[in-house]
Amino acid sequence: xxxxxxxxxxxxxxxxxxxxxxxxxxxxxxxxxxxxxxxxxxxxxxxxxxxxxxxxxxxxxxxxxxxxxxxxxxxxxxxxxxxxxxxxxxxxxxxxxxxxxxxxxxxxxxxxxxxxxxxxxxxxxxxxxxxxxxxxxxxxxxxxxxxxxxxxxxxxxxxxxxxxxxxxxxxxxxxxxxxxxxxxxxxxxxxxxxxxxxxxxxxxxxxxxxxxxxxxxxxxxxxxxxxxxxxxxxxxxxxxxxxxxxxxxxxxxxxxxxxxxxxxxxxxxxxxxxxxxxxxxxxxxxxxxxxxxxxxxxxxxxxxxxxxxxxxxxxxxxxxxxxxxxxxxxxxxxxxxxxxxxxxxxxxxxxxxxxxxxxxxxxxxxxxxxxxxxxxxxxxxxxxxxxxxxxxxxxxxxxxxxxxxxxxxxxxxxxxxxxxxxxxx
Numbered sequence: 001x002x003x004x005x006x007x008x009x010x011x012x013x014x015x016x017x018x019x020x021x022x023x024x025x026x027x028x029x030x031x032x033x034x035x036x037x038x039x040x041x042x043x044x045x046x047x048x049x050x051x052x053x054x055x056x057x058x059x060x061x062x063x064x065x066x067x068x069x070x071x072x073x074x075x076x077x078x079x080x081x082x083x084x085x086x087x088x089x090x091x092x093x094x095x096x097x098x099x100x101x102x103x104x105x106x107x108x109x110x111x112x113x114x115x116x117x118x119x120x121x122x123x124x125x126x127x128x129x130x131x132x133x134x135x136x137x138x139x140x141x142x143x144x145x146x147x148x149x150x151x152x153x154x155x156x157x158x159x160x161x162x163x164x165x166x167x168x169x170x171x172x173x174x175x176x177x178x179x180x181x182x183x184x185x186x187x188x189x190x191x192x193x194x195x196x197x198x199x200x201x202x203x204x205x206x207x208x209x210x211x212x213x214x215x216x217x218x219x220x221x222x223x224x225x226x227x228x229x230x231x232x233x234x235x236x237x238x239x240x241x242x243x244x245x246x247x248x249x250x251x252x253x254x255x256x257x258x259x260x261x262x263x264x265x266x267x268x269x270x271x272x273x274x275x276x277x278x279x280x281x282x283x284x285x286x287x288x289x290x291x292x293x294x295x296x297x298x299x300x301x302x303x304x305x306x307x308x309x310x311x312x313x314x315x316x317x318x319x320x321x322x323x324x325x326x327x328x329x330x331x332x333x334x335x336x337x338x339x340x341x342x343x344x345x346x347x348x349x350x351x352x353x354x355x356x357x358x359x360x361x362x363x364x365x366x367x368x369x370x371x372x373x374x375x376x377x378x379x380x381x382x383x384x385x386x387x388x389x390x391x392x393x394x395x396x397x398x399x400x401x402x403x404x405x406x407x408x409x410x411x412x413x414x415x416x417x418x419x420x421x422x423x424x425x
């Protein structure tokens with residue numbers, strides 16, 4: 001009998017082989033890329049996300065897999081199109097999306113697209129009339145996430161609203177659940193066509209108006225400038241976003257204006273419950289004044305590499321407005337003490353609904369400072385608080401900090417069923 005190689009892998013069910021292929025092509029940002037709902041302490045786009053290198057390496061492995069054999073190509077081709085990146089070769093991309101993987105199939109490659117990334121570096125289409133992006137959206141009826149990725153160290157170019165031909169409409173997709181949008185902070189005079197102070201404009205505004213099932217919106221990268229009563233608010237959209245539950249803002253600059261802070265945000269978000277913010281804290285105050293009683297989860301992040309300078313008096317005001325807050329996430333470098341003319345003093349706050357506190361081990365210059373733990377132990381009045389979660393590092397790292405014994409003391413006092421846990425890297 002002639003010897004023949006017995007390939008066990010090819011005998012596995014197709015769905016098992018596809019799952020193995022996916023494991024072989026995981027990338028650094030995989031968790032953020034595939035999630036459409038809130039996940040605590042996600043990577044900060046302006047500081048931590050790897051927008052290109054890991055994605056390119058994953059794509060290279062995928063291309064290698066589909067070239068092994070016709071069988072592997074038939075199984076794994078959909079992986080090539082699950083996440084597409086728009087930067088150059090856009091016409092070729094459209095032709096690929098419109099092509100059928102097999103003449104017997106009823107759908108084309110675009111059916112597999114779940115995530116679209118639009119590069120900040122536009123190379124082969126007009127950013128001031130991005131009609132070609134509408135064509136791509138029309139090819140991807142099942143896309144769930146749309147991203148305008150960050151251009152670190154570059155001002156980038158803003159995408160304006162497309163000038164649609166007569167008898168044509170902007171694509172309306174019910175499948176889109178999440179938009180992460182990087183907004184250029186500054187624009188040169190030559191390119192400053194859209195001079196509106198409202199950051200929700202242009203192509204981004206069209207997306208928000210035509211995706212009725214949007215649940216998660218990230219706005220990052222922009223800088224605030226002064227505005228007056230004759231201009232739109234920096235964040236303004238008249239049409240409601242009825243299914244949006246999570247708003248994430250990462251910004252820079254100082255907020256100044258003749259209007260009150262409550263005028264900085266003019267959004268209709270009837271069901272928003274999660275708010276994540278990094279950067280300009282007055283915007284958090286403005287958001288809390290409008291939506292405070294709705295908020296169940298509040299997360300404060302650092303968008304810069306230096307520790308965040310946070311006015312704890314102002315934070316206390318926000319926490320007092322968010323009367324139904326159930327979960328609070330802070331960075332380790334955020335301290336509840338404020339220097340005054342009479343020395344440092346601690347500020348107390350009562351949070352009757354708070355059930356969980358998360359503390360992230362960030363880039364604080366003084367990691368051993370126990371001030372945040374003292375606040376939890378002595379000044380945080382939260383009768384329902386049962387769990388404190390420490391994120392980042394290893395348990396041994398936390399154990400060496402001055403704050404750890406104080407948190408252990410909090411967990412063991414009053415004979416209550418409290419939990420202090422460490423989520424390690």
